[in-house]
Amino acid sequence: MTTHAPAPPGAPAPDRARDTVPRPRRTPARAASVFLSTHPRTRLALLLSAPLFWLGVVYIVALVLLLVTAFWTVDSFTGEISQEWTLDNIITVLTGSLYQTVTLRTVGVALLVTLIDVVLALPIAFFMAKVATPRMQRILVIAVLTPLWASYLVKAYAWRSVLSQDGILEWLVTPFGGQTIGYGLPATIITLSYLWLPYVILPIYAGLERVPDSLLEASADLGGRTWPTVRFVVFPLVLPAIIAGTIFSFSLSLGDYITVNIVGGASQMLGNLVYTNVGAANNLPLAAAIALIPIVIIFGYLFLVRRTGALDNL
């Protein structure tokens, strides 16, 4: 039989000794691995106990303490916090015209910042995800991320210098008869838009990346020009990503108090009121009550957003 059948080409007789694969050795680490791989609950407990402990103590407890503090009061004579339950702080915050004005201003600033960021981020993210070459794409991602490496304070002060009386903006617009906008709410909105722009670009970019090119081609193929394609295909598919981006810019703007201090002139936002009450006024309970405002607003926003399904995409 073997005399007739030609040997398959290039197949030498197998070397049995060399082909032997040694069995794995038994070590304590291996025994532990075996134990863990057959006990999923132990595995889960070991994996999660440390982070859950951290989350519980550092996050939840601190937050709950803050909320509880809002229902306490300060002895105006001694400055000591007295742990009597009262709704006074909440009522002050809800009815005081100062708080109402500042709340409206803060929400207005946060909404405008969010709007500006989305309008700026959409074309940038679209270019990054769908137009740029892979090389250009990497360069742009780095360009978007780089400002995040610089200190927040430095960036805010950079804008202060740009907007100052003898700053770059003044120098740029003087030939056209303009002048710098100076410090105030517009300057705050510009600076905050700049600070949070990367946080809006990145989720929208990631969302667009996940829209297959073939869907855009299919839309064009079926007769859809640019605008119908954007309106019926791209926008509905990236809406969750856009909303994810707005959560960042909106909530970060709501809580900000440094930028408005640096470029906001005399304007105050909720963060400033918190800061003043903790520091100069030594009224921690009132500060806690003010801090509840942005928390409630953000929860309201998240509740609205949840109904769009955007949170599934965070």
Place this chain on the structure above:
Amino acid sequence: MTDQQPAIRLAGLTKEFGAVTAVDHVDLEIAAGEFFSMLGPSGSGKTTVLRLIAGFEQPTSGTIELFGEDVTKRAPFDRDVNTVFQDYALFPHMNVLDNVAYGLRVRGIGRKERNERAMRALSSVRLEQLAGRKPSQLSGGQRQRVALARATVVQPKVLLLDEPLGALDLKLREQMQVELKQIQRDLGITFIFVTHDQEEALTLSDRIAVFNDGRIEQLGTPTDLYERPESRFVADFVGTSNLFDEERSRSILGRDGHHSVRPEKMTVTRDGLVGDGVRNVPGTVVEAIYLGSGVRLVVDLDDGTRVTVLEQNVRDRAHDDERGDRVVVSWHDDDVVPLGAAVLPGISG
């Protein structure tokens, strides 16, 4: 050829991606109402040609005519051709009905009318009961049919199909082949079908262009390609072939040039066959593979040439051949196909 305009005319069509020439001076005419297949291995340029016709890519040079009209510079949404995508490309956020109605919607047709037309298109692929589902809730075959309905509802002059059956399992694929053929006959429009599956191309097509390295290697009917392959590449790619190079052709077939013989045209017996033009060559069975409908025998002829023989599983099959059996392989001289001069080096037989 009638004096009617061809549905598609490609002239000197070339597409380069950087240093790579994906499509190399392709000239091609596809008749109206034809079921035309572009067959080739991956990277042969067949899909690029399809994308050029659809308008997703711009050619480096050459022109594309649609019923005599030059559409080379037109955007995809200005061409009367529609595509069934390989991954179907259904819009995931729309239900089946909205997907099918999309082409009508962007043309500004009112909701009531577009839904009616979309329903009619859906019923032609027997999916009207799934109109409210999302694409993610459909099976592969159902998605395939939605994609087909979506592309045909806007009444294109030419339908482009990019490996539409590639993702389906064998049974469903065969069923969809029959359906595609029926739909094409009903609509009476030109289908251009891209596939790497030679059996699918042979089953469906009126004509087939075999692509290799960005060029058309051979153009013809399924019978032409199978019975009279003009090159070693086509003989090898369309079905399987026993290829004989110049040296073996001379020693075994007694002819000059390259030749091929189909496995099913060969017979294996103990003592050989008698008859005019019958050639008997002794050899040894190397492998006998049972296929159900037949047996594939790999035989080494005595000069070392390895051939494959396909024996039908018929009732009077004389014997079972086993590894090592001495046999005689026979074929008729008429079944020896001479291959053209265009022999590609480096394609193994």
